[in-house]
Amino acid sequence: MTRLAVALLLVLSLPAFAATGPGKAGECWKLQPARSTLSFTGKQAGAPAHGHFRKYSAHFCFDPAQARGEIEAKVRLNSVDTSNSTRDGILRGPEFFDVSDYRVATYKASRFQALGDHRFRGHGTLTLHGHSRPVPVTFTFRQQGKRAHVQGEASLDRRAFDIGKGRWGSTRWVGARVHVRFDLALTRAGSARGAGH
Amino acid sequence: MQWRNDKERYGAVARFFHWGTAALILAQYPLGIYGARLPPGFEQLVVLARHKSIGISVFVLVGLRLAWRRADPPPPLPPDMRRWQRRAAGASHALLYLLLFGLPVSGWLFSSASGVSVSWFGLVALPDLVAPSRSLAHALLRVHVAMAVLMGLVLVLHAGAALWHHFARRDPVLVRMLPGRARNRSARR
Numbered sequence: 001m002t003r004l005a006v007a008l009l010l011v012l013s014l015p016a017f018a019a020t021g022p023g024k025a026g027e028c029w030k031l032q033p034a035r036s037t038l039s040f041t042g043k044q045a046g047a048p049a050h051g052h053f054r055k056y057s058a059h060f061c062f063d064p065a066q067a068r069g070e071i072e073a074k075v076r077l078n079s080v081d082t083s084n085s086t087r088d089g090i091l092r093g094p095e096f097f098d099v100s101d102y103r104v105a106t107y108k109a110s111r112f113q114a115l116g117d118h119r120f121r122g123h124g125t126l127t128l129h130g131h132s133r134p135v136p137v138t139f140t141f142r143q144q145g146k147r148a149h150v151q152g153e154a155s156l157d158r159r160a161f162d163i164g165k166g167r168w169g170s171t172r173w174v175g176a177r178v179h180v181r182f183d184l185a186l187t188r189a190g191s192a193r194g195a196g197h
Numbered sequence: 198m199q200w201r202n203d204k205e206r207y208g209a210v211a212r213f214f215h216w217g218t219a220a221l222i223l224a225q226y227p228l229g230i231y232g233a234r235l236p237p238g239f240e241q242l243v244v245l246a247r248h249k250s251i252g253i254s255v256f257v258l259v260g261l262r263l264a265w266r267r268a269d270p271p272p273p274l275p276p277d278m279r280r281w282q283r284r285a286a287g288a289s290h291a292l293l294y295l296l297l298f299g300l301p302v303s304g305w306l307f308s309s310a311s312g313v314s315v316s317w318f319g320l321v322a323l324p325d326l327v328a329p330s331r332s333l334a335h336a337l338l339r340v341h342v343a344m345a346v347l348m349g350l351v352l353v354l355h356a357g358a359a360l361w362h363h364f365a366r367r368d369p370v371l372v373r374m375l376p377g378r379a380r381n382r383s384a385r386r
Contacts, residue, residue, distance in 0.1 A: 045246035046319025083312030083329035086237045167239045172319070173246070 025070040025110075026063025029148055029186035033057075036184045038075065042158070043175030044087075051082035051091075060150070060186060064141050067114040071122060075105045095165045102129050109137065118142055128161045139182070148186040155179050201269050206373035211269065214262040215374055218297065221255050222348070225300075229345065249308060250318040256301035263294065275368045289354055296348040303341040310334035 039052035055076035062069030077097040082088055092099045109124025118140045126135040139152025157176045158164055164174055201208040207215070225248060232244035274283055305326055308315050312329035316322045327333060362370035 044313070045242060045249075046316030047314035047322045049314065087313070090237055173239070173242055 025061035028061040028189045030189040031058040032185040038182050040178050040180045042178045053079050055079035067112040071109045073107045095168050096163050131161045133160045146188045150184040153181045202272055204272050221251050249315050252301040252304050253317045259297040292351050300344050307337035307341050310337050
């Protein structure tokens with residue numbers, strides 16, 4: 001479980017981005033939290049452990065035609081929910097997320113690559129628990145009028161972020177890999193640009 | 198080695214199931230009680246993960262054991278036992294089997310309801326039986342503990358009855374389940 005946290009990621013956004021001008025970062029979108037999920041799966045004692053984050057925000061500007069954009073997501077680590085309050089408490093504690101010192105994890109990506117069929121890879125950086133590491137994400141971006149739907153995933157090693165200290169460092173009881181999934185409902189933000197649709 | 202039961206004694210397979218189950222069940226009490234009392238943390242995770250793995254082993258073992266029992270019925274009780282004694286023996290054994298099945302299943306259900314998936318020694322991940330629910334988890338834990346207490350009582354009865362057979366009735370009911378005894382040991386008594 002635990003590990004999870006890590007991840008977080010992805011998501012996007014664009015704040016203020018309109019300032020950089022159209023064409024550069026693409027159209028900007030607002031996250032609809034009620035219709036979005038940010039979840040993760042790790043391994044605990046050999047069994048998958050699932051969780052999600054209840055609070056996160058994203059700025060998302062993306063131009064699918066050119067695979068360009070700016071994404072920044074922030075995840076409130078104390079909003080972790082693994083359906084087990086004991087486990088959540090351990091995750092928030094000093095051996096894992098240490099939320100009293102590291103409240104937010106941030107994912108930023110500004111380099112993208114088109115994989116075809118609405119799929120993209122983002123080469124971004126996750127900052128978690130005081131460590132910044134490159135974490136690629138793959139996602140689909142589908143736009144329908146004023147709405148867009150982003151679905152994607154990433155995989156990371158919790159140890160790269162020093163998540164799981166001491167005896168938790170062994171991967172026998174808590175796996176190293178954490179798989180992160182995001183399913184984001186977006187609506188067009190304002191009228192930053194007239195370009196598209 | 199005699200694998201199957203005959204009229205006088207249990208074969209090696211039945212004895213393996215009996216004593217293997219006994220050893221696992223006896224290990225479960227300290228693991229479960231100690232694990233439940235530990236503060237949340239690494240040690241509790243490890244102790245309870247082992248408790249669950251052993252419980253799953255019991256679950257599998259009791260399934261195999263019942264299947265084997267069908268194919269290889271146990272030796273009959275001594276013919277001079279009274280009717281109520283036979284009934285008590287039958288009922289307590291049925292209850293034991295029920296608890297050997299119910300304890301792992303209630304524990305597994307409890308773990309699922311608590312949002313913690315179960316694996317068998319980290320090698321085989323088992324499916325969740327129910328969705329996470331705090332109130333359901335709470336109720337299932339009570340059922341699990343109640344079954345464990347009942348199992349403890351029936352085990353005392355079971356062991357006491359075995360000693361009664363051996364020392365009071367001086368019949369071969371206990372000896373025929375013991376490992377490695379000569380086949381005619383009971384005849385000597």
